Amino acid sequence: HPFLAQRVLGAKPSATKEMTRMANQLKREGRTVIALSQGEPDFPTPAHVRAAAKEAIDRNESRYTDVAGTFALREAVVRKFERENGLHYTPEQIQVGCGAKQILYNALQATVNPGDEVVVPTPAWVSYPEMVLLAGGTPVIVRCGAHSGFKITPEQLEAAITPRTKWVMLNSPSNPSGAVYSRDELAALGEVLLRHPQVWMMADDIYEKIRYDATPFATPAAVTPELATRTLTINGVSKAYAMTGWRVGFGAGPLELIKAMNLVQSQSTSHTSSISQAASIAALDGPMDFLPAFVDAFQRRRDAVVTRLNAIEGVSCELPPGAFYAFPGVQGLLGRRDKSGKLVSTDADLALYLLREAGVAIVPGSAFELPGHLRFSYAASDEDLSEALRRVAAACAELH
Numbered sequence: 155h156p157f158l159a160q161r162v163l164g165a166k167p168s169a170t171k172e173m174t175r176m177a178n179q180l181k182r183e184g185r186t187v188i189a190l191s192q193g194e195p196d197f198p199t200p201a202h203v204r205a206a207a208k209e210a211i212d213r214n215e216s217r218y219t220d221v222a223g224t225f226a227l228r229e230a231v232v233r234k235f236e237r238e239n240g241l242h243y244t245p246e247q248i249q250v251g252c253g254a255k256q257i258l259y260n261a262l263q264a265t266v267n268p269g270d271e272v273v274v275p276t277p278a279w280v281s282y283p284e285m286v287l288l289a290g291g292t293p294v295i296v297r298c299g300a301h302s303g304f305k306i307t308p309e310q311l312e313a314a315i316t317p318r319t320k321w322v323m324l325n326s327p328s329n330p331s332g333a334v335y336s337r338d339e340l341a342a343l344g345e346v347l348l349r350h351p352q353v354w355m356m357a358d359d360i361y362e363k364i365r366y367d368a369t370p371f372a373t374p375a376a377v378t379p380e381l382a383t384r385t386l387t388i389n390g391v392s393k394a395y396a397m398t399g400w401r402v403g404f405g406a407g408p409l410e411l412i413k414a415m416n417l418v419q420s421q422s423t424s425h426t427s428s429i430s431q432a433a434s435i436a437a438l439d440g441p442m443d444f445l446p447a448f449v450d451a452f453q454r455r456r457d458a459v460v461t462r463l464n465a466i467e468g469v470s471c472e473l474p475p476g477a478f479y480a481f482p483g484v485q486g487l488l489g490r491r492d493k494s495g496k497l498v499s500t501d502a503d504l505a506l507y508l509l510r511e512a513g514v515a516i517v518p519g520s521a522f523e524l525p526g527h528l529r530f531s532y533a534a535s536d537e538d539l540s541e542a543l544r545r546v547a548a549a550c551a552e553l554h
């Protein structure tokens with residue numbers, strides 16, 4: 155439409171939301187659809203967090219807050235980074251926004267000029283390249299396959315950097331692959347960045363708490379402290395505290411960057427909900443004793459889903475060490491035909507086939523810039539996962 159802006163015409167809507175929309179459409183038509191397309195914990199928000207929100211309502215905490223977030227929440231964020239990550243910030247170096255998503259968006263809006271490049275190792279969350287485009291920048295996609303554990307190597311990073319590179323966006327544990335960068339791997343990437351002072355690191359740690367092995371969590375600014383002056387560390391309450399709908403995320407970094415991000419926020423959303431902010435203080439400062447049960451449940455589901463995926467001929471799935479997604483390679487199924495003789499040649503064809511045939515909504519790897527894969531979210535009930543995998547296996551067996 156001629157009325158729409160170029161930057162909108164150039165961007166794609168979120169593929170995960172699109173899959174969910176198609177699944178809902180089929181549901182309205184009376185089909186039983188199991189949606190494994192959205193990444194959100196199916197647990198309730200912890201009771202003490204809900205109680206804190208109710209108290210904030212009754213205290214009438216219903217006014218505008220600071221653009222950067224309430225001082226009390228930013229202090230709680232400072233304590234979180236100190237205690238859990240060994241990172242030292244002042245409250246002025248913290249921005250709270252409407253989810254980690256808005257922190258990423260603010261940062262790109264605040265820093266990216268037309269023609270600037272942002273290195274996006276893929277598979278990556280669908281929003282990364284699109285947010286770079288919306289900021290007028292150029293996403294530089296670096297595909298990282300199963301052979302490197304879906305992680306970017308120092309050589310790949312070095313090769314992707316140009317004088318126009320502004321950021322590298324790193325997500326560990328990763329959506330969609332579940333990959334987790336070790337301390338040594340981050341140190342090696344940090345060494346590359348030390349040679350390129352124009353490049354900043356955007357570290358999206360939103361899945362920090364969803365990990366299945368004993369390796370301690372590592373974050374770039376702590377691993378390479380020399381880089382802390384050009385690192386934005388992003389986290390939030392959505393995934394760890396089952397608070398996706400509350401819309402609270404936060405970022406920590408150099409003061410000048412945070413100030414510029416506050417400017418973007420002040421002229422767009424102002425801030426996230428005052429009640430959600432009060433609840434998030436309770437989340438960050440409160441007990442984490444509910445977490446092992448969360449993670450155990452996810453781990454049980456992960457193990458079941460990965461085992462059943464690998465039992466499907468033509469499918470091969472690594473055991474993801476973090477997040478709540480399985481990301482199997484499905485190349486072995488591509489090029490086959492369905493019952494009606496229709497060719498299934500891409501991962502997107504396969505995802506559509508599985509939606510129509512099996513009534514299971516999943517997202518094709520191409521949406522995450524790594525074709526030949528599918529992403530299954532296992533943040534769903536055991537019964538739904540079991541039934542979904544039964545249907546997927548049966549539909550895959552019908553391809554020939």
Ligand code: PLP
Nearest residue numbers: 253254255279329360390392403
């Ligand atoms: N970063 C990644 C990698 C994600 O997968 C998501 C949510 O799916 C987010 C950020 C956004 O989280 P929030 O709900 O805090 O905006």
